[in-house]
Amino acid sequence: MDAGRHPLIEVITNAEITGCEGGPGDFTVTVRKNPRYVGDDCVACGLCVDHCPQVGGNEFDMGLKARKAIYRPFPQSVPATYVIDSDACLNFMPHLDERQKRRLDKMAKFKRKIDPNYPPNILVCGHCSDACDVDAIDFDQMPEEISLDVGSILVAVGFQEFDARVLGAYGYGRLPNVVTSLELERMLNASGVTGGHVVRPSDLETPKRIVFIQCVGARGEGGRPYCSRFCCMNAVKDSMLIRQHDPVVEEITILYTDLRAFGKGFDDFVTRSKEAASAEYVRGRPAKVWHDPADDTLQVFVEDTRGHEQRRIPADLVVLSVAAAPNEGAVELAEIFGIETDAHGFIARRDPAVSAVETSREGVFVCGSAVGPQVIPDCVAQASATASRAQLYLTGHRHEEKAEPVEPMDLSGPPRVGVMVCHCGVNIAGVLDVEQLAADAAELTDVVVTSTDLFACSSTGQDELMETIKEHRLNRIVVAACTPRTHEPVFRETLARIGFNPFLLEMVNIRDQCSWVHAGTPEAAQNKARALIRMGVARARHLEPLQEGAAAMTRSALVIGGGIAGIQAATDLAVQGFPVTLVEKSNRLGGRLAEPNLMLLYPTMRPASEVLADKLRRLDASGARILLETEVENITGFVGSFEATLKGAVDEVLPVGAVILAVGADLHDPGAAFRFGELPNVVTSADLERRFVNGDDLGLGAEAPKSAAFVLCVGSREPKGFTGCSRYCCPTAIKQAMELNRRGIDTTVFYRDIRTISTGAEEMYREARGRGVLFVRVPPGHTPEIVGNGRAEAVRCYDELLDRRLEVPADLVVLSVGMRPRQPETDHFHEMLKASVGLDGFFLERHPELAPVETAVEGVLLAGTVQGPKDIVDSVAQASAAAAKAAVFLAHDQVRLDPAVAVVDPEICRGCGDCVEICQFHAPALSETAPGVFAAEINASLCKGCGTCASWCPSGAIAARHFTDRQVLAQIDAFFDEARP
């Protein structure tokens, strides 16, 4: 939605790329726009749909629901117009002249070439075009070739569902009650097919027993070798949703291989779900799903790995968590762009450790699931990263806003309200008597003039509005039309053009929330609309003009921490021409990569030093200012004007506009657990890596080991302590185990769930198993025990598979330690910047999906492991994303300040500090106004305008501008101004 509204984004949908020429900074891309048969005049009223006689399957609802041949792909689609499905439309060629017929004939022939079943057009229909008020239907639209000159290209083609029909044993496509996870998702959506309830497709009854089968088509079994990353959490979430929505469902069983809750907060979510007993988790891969015709139920045959028990689980509904497969057209698209794809058909990245978003061709970037399955937070971070990288090729094109100042109109004096009521074609007028509404409004206090318009948002409507304002010297405007959420910006812009303060506009929603939803009760709807307008006018009378403020923006950034994330963020920003200062506490850059404790980076097995050298070269070339052995002593201020006190190599107060935190994370210290410290041959994974790099012997005081054991999740996923997953340890341990194995050491890995979710890691896992590395699953509630006297000799643990205690010899025990928030840095910066820290101790992002690298404090961004454990690839992607977000601020020389914020009346304020306590954005602060007298003050740069403090203030000293008590109360009162109808 935001993208659709952005002035600098042109959205071309229903189109395909046909060619690409040129090079980085100067590509020419040809695009074929396929006809939608609905023109730009479409106002999305939906009348055509009512009149269309033809029904087709609805792709968005996974075919679970029907749609007409003319339709809106989904409710939030951008652009908001309708499309005619030429394959379903009955009448595809009305009133044609000869030339057009020939053209269409040609096209039909062409279509039939691709699809022999392409239906001949036999009927003449055209109901939709008869129904359309704005004549938007255009059957004569033809595919159109356009060419675009662009500096860089971002590929974000996503994935498609693995076709579960391939796995015949599960019966998908054959048994109606076997559905895919996406189909279930559509059912669970409150605005979806079944209004949020699960049903069995065969009889639309609520299923009593539901079985989820995980990894369908993923991780090897008859499908694709990799892990799809999101399916585990999706199944857990769905099981909770089902339990909440449909108490009738008695049993939910999730059949899984490893529970891959690797993301931030994911493990906590699983724990909560287990506590809520939303599902039974059974570890095992089912052999088949069998349909029992006797009572129309399904039976899932599975071998429970716990004790090798053969089970037959009855089910009314089976949900297949299907893998993500590459998008069908991806390979073709890659060919056009001249970029490489990987063995699976996903777009390949040059080197994910160097840049998570670069393809094999310069200037072409990739993000999201186009490179392989991703979870949303990672997709969003990568998307921002691509944007940041892409900008490098757009230098000189950066958009600077140039607003021509308009003379503000004189709007003083008592309110003179103008009311404009919109017909919106028949959308409003079809239900409500618009003229009558206008006439009623004319009676209201302070209303000077009323008017009606066919389409108030059309350019003629807007012109008329401007004329009326001038003619009647209006100083308040009420527009009764559609929702302010989409159209307030449109009207505000118009008003701003003539110098009319946009905050003196009130929109009354008589379409979305009235005529559209009360069509069956027109009189009641009319009453409601009249009341809403009355309330709107009452509010408008109390509206105050607000001036948009601006604060200066220091167009430079500070990056704190010189690890891989910091290096990446600083490079990205500096290359774009922004002055960047990178401060590092120690005497060298590279963080963990330089320690040296990392040998080879999975999955490419490139030496860390090489990757780092590459990064440092880029950093050097970027022109960023690097300060080693420097600490940030203090930071004050807010977005646009932070001031950082630096001590060390320099001693200065540095003004910056944005701050990127990249201080990294610590490794967990096992303490005395697993007899670490007591036995010399129990080491951490970092120790081992260091020994590999330095070529040290692995005997640790004895002869070279013959056997080794890894213990995973040390310091991660602990009920008390860090409950999350550290993400990097599984692949790292496997990589290290393979190295030991290569040296002829028998290696066993004790794990809880193998979470090889990064690109190539699942394949590495298979390889390790193939080479003879032994993997032993530690069931919940058990811990491996180190056996030995003076030296570790063996590891003992209960084995679920064999249902007995198992002892494997181990001359070397490696503890795979998790990540911890880095201290004291985390506390230090938390205090100074006021950016929140989550329950796990890591910095908290503003929104896991919508704003994964931003904090609640504007202008403070997170890069790398400060936000939570991640591996190098994800850290690098996140760092680029943080740089992109910082560039958004730095691109302007001013920060625009929304004036609709809260303000304190210092006269009334008692200085209790309640507002300071509740505000998440740290906008209010107490200051001493007179000796011993305190009053709060709200910083407009930090306030987001939610108005919570205004409601909270015990003395009523805070006003939430644009939603003041007066305005809201006036609105309430006006409702009851008219007697009960």
Added chain:
Amino acid sequence: MTQQVSPSAKNAATSPTVFDPRIVVFACNWCSYAGADTAGVSRIQHQPHFRMIRVMCSGRIQPAFVFRAFEKGADGVLVSGCHFGDCHYIFGNERAVEQFAKTMNVVKLLGIEEGRLRLEWISAAEGGRFAEVINEFTDQVRALGPSPFAAEDAIAEIEAPEGGGCQHSDADSDSDAGGGGH
């Protein structure tokens, strides 16, 4: 102004008090107001006796607003916002819960039935749920009858015999979700 709309046929049959409640709905801009818009886009029909007041966040909905509505004669007040964890301003809705609890206490003290005040979380996607909540709440308030604070005319109307110009228009919730227009 002179028109009268009777409640849904269903209710006329089950409830002895025949009247249309006047309900104030407070909604936050980002979730519940958007949810009401979604109901519109999907043409999910619901009962029309409520009036919406939009604020930026449910945290803005202070006790005084609710009291004012009751004082003026509202038969019911619905406070709505984003689901937990979804608030556009992080924790505004948690503040809303606290304020709501206070409001509820006072409302009870005033002798107003608990059922006239409700708190609901509705997301931007939940158009169907919005309609459901409105229908349910309207029916609930209708069953309670006019608020003790409601103006005289409300009470007069209830006592007036049914019929007399009343037009039975159907405010049925689940009538044709897809069809707008006519």
